Amino acid sequence: MLPGSYHRHSVQTKRFQRVNKYIRNILLAIMLLCTTTVTGVVGFMIIDDYTFAEAFYMTIITLSTVGFGEVRPLSANGQIFTSFLIIFNLGVFAYAISIISNFILEGELRTFLKDYKMYQQIQKLEDHTIVCGFGRHGQQICEELTKNNLPFVVIEPVSRKIEDLRALKYFFIEGDATTDEVLIDARIEQAKAVVITYSENALNVYTVLTARQLNTQLRIITRATDRTAEKKLLRAGANHVVLTEVIGGFYMATLIHQPNVVEFFSIISNMGDVSIHFKEVHYGELKKEYRDKSIRDLSLRSHTGVNIIGVRQKDGNYNVNPKPDIIIKKGMTLVILGDLNQVKAFQDRIMLVGQPPHEDQGTHSRY
Numbered sequence: 001m002l003p004g005s006y007h008r009h010s011v012q013t014k015r016f017q018r019v020n021k022y023i024r025n026i027l028l029a030i031m032l033l034c035t036t037t038v039t040g041v042v043g044f045m046i047i048d049d050y051t052f053a054e055a056f057y058m059t060i061i062t063l064s065t066v067g068f069g070e071v072r073p074l075s076a077n078g079q080i081f082t083s084f085l086i087i088f089n090l091g092v093f094a095y096a097i098s099i100i101s102n103f104i105l106e107g108e109l110r111t112f113l114k115d116y117k118m119y120q121q122i123q124k125l126e127d128h129t130i131v132c133g134f135g136r137h138g139q140q141i142c143e144e145l146t147k148n149n150l151p152f153v154v155i156e157p158v159s160r161k162i163e164d165l166r167a168l169k170y171f172f173i174e175g176d177a178t179t180d181e182v183l184i185d186a187r188i189e190q191a192k193a194v195v196i197t198y199s200e201n202a203l204n205v206y207t208v209l210t211a212r213q214l215n216t217q218l219r220i221i222t223r224a225t226d227r228t229a230e231k232k233l234l235r236a237g238a239n240h241v242v243l244t245e246v247i248g249g250f251y252m253a254t255l256i257h258q259p260n261v262v263e264f265f266s267i268i269s270n271m272g273d274v275s276i277h278f279k280e281v282h283y284g285e286l287k288k289e290y291r292d293k294s295i296r297d298l299s300l301r302s303h304t305g306v307n308i309i310g311v312r313q314k315d316g317n318y319n320v321n322p323k324p325d326i327i328i329k330k331g332m333t334l335v336i337l338g339d340l341n342q343v344k345a346f347q348d349r350i351m352l353v354g355q356p357p358h359e360d361q362g363t364h365s366r367y
Contacts, residue, residue: 029096036063036089043085048078058082063089114166122153122171126190129153132177132207133197134161137223137244141195142170153186178206180214188214196222196238201229205236212237277343280312281334285351296324304345306338 040059044050050058054071061068062085074082128151131138138154145152153171156162165172175182177196188194188211196207204222211220221240224230230241255262283291290298300306311319314331328334336346 025099026096029092029099032092033063033096036085036092040085043081044078047081048072048075059085062086063093111166118171122173122185122187125151125153125171125187127151127192128187128190130155130177130183130186130188130191130194130211131197132194134158134165134172135197135199137197138195141197142168146170155182155186178203178210180210183211183214188218191215191218193219193221196220198223199225201225201232204229205232208233208236208238276337276339279336279338279343279346281336281346281351283328283330283332286328287350287352290328290350292327292329294325294327295322298328298350300336300346300350304338304349305342306336306346308334309337310335 037056037059040062041052041055044055044058045052050071058071062082065086129145131141131145131152131154134142134154134156138156142152142154151171153173154165155173155175155177156165157174157176159174162172162174173182173186175185177183194211196204196211198204198207201224204224208220208222211218219240220238221242222233222238223242223244224233225243225245227243230243233241251262295308295311298308300308308322309320311322311326311328312333312335313319314329319326336343338346
């Protein structure tokens with residue numbers, strides 16, 4: 001196990017590097033102002049034998065250039081000292097004002113506070129999804145996760161895309177997902193899944209290796225451009241590899257001879273205008289009175305309107321359009337189909353209390 005506190009500190013320092021630079025400059029300006037004030041007080045006390053109160057008063061009115069009169073007339077040496085004190089302070093004062101005004105006017109302070117608040121919220125996430133990369137695939141994934149009210153955090157190294165993430169108010173970590181530090185900062189040890197969307201196969205392989213090392217129970221989903229990369233990614237530890245080009249080619253080819261089938265699948269995958277939903281329901285999510293019963297005895301169609309279109313057996317095999325006499329046993333997963341109201345009725349009647357509703361969108365991964 002890696003020392004999380006050390007990595008969180010190092011990543012946070014990198015993320016706020018520019019803000020830290022402003023803070024260092026502000027501290028430098030304050031130190032220069034304090035040094036100038038101490039120099040003025042000591043100088044007036046030594047050169048013109050002022051008391052501390054008189055020397056401090058003279059220093060303040062000199063540095064602030066308010067034009068008040070002297071406590072008592074200055075000697076020639078005192079006048080020369082005051083002149084140099086004013087000249088030196090003009091540079092220090094101008095520097096301090098420019099640093100502070102830039103920090104406020106350029107929005108760095110507000111951005112820093114927002115990012116810090118978001119970072120604290122990320123550290124409370126559990127059973128969330130980590131999306132590596134905010135390109136075209138990453139953006140679509142985030143939209144679907146938001147639509148289904150699932151918590152997630154995005155890891156993205158490109159500054160331009162970071163601004164897009166801020167505009168959308170998504171949780172994000174700025175950094176390289178191939179490094180242990182960034183993944184730990186995204187709470188990979190508490191995450192449910194990671195989705196890797198980079199266009200380079202080598203980068204995906206390295207990210208899969210890093211993620212699998214940090215969390216052996218994590219579900220890792222990644223993309224690949226060819227069959228060779230798919231095999232390497234599976235060996236590296238990925239649970240699922242999506243060949244985006246293959247899927248896209250199949251989709252376009254099917255549009256030629258079966259366009260209505262493609263349209264139907266677009267609808268049931270929640271990509272069309274009609275609100276139809278798939279939902280997978282595990283045996284452990286069912287109320288006790290609905291476990292170890294046949295599909296016929298559940299009476300889902302009559303009570304909720306949903307259809308069971310598939311059953312995943314404990315051994316991983318699927319029954320498509322399962323027969324009514326199939327018994328729902330431990331280790332099985334149901335795949336149901338219905339509109340939003342039907343799925344909601346199914347959740348209320350069949351599932352345990354506390355399952356996340358689908359109509360409340362975008363509340364878990366935005367700030």
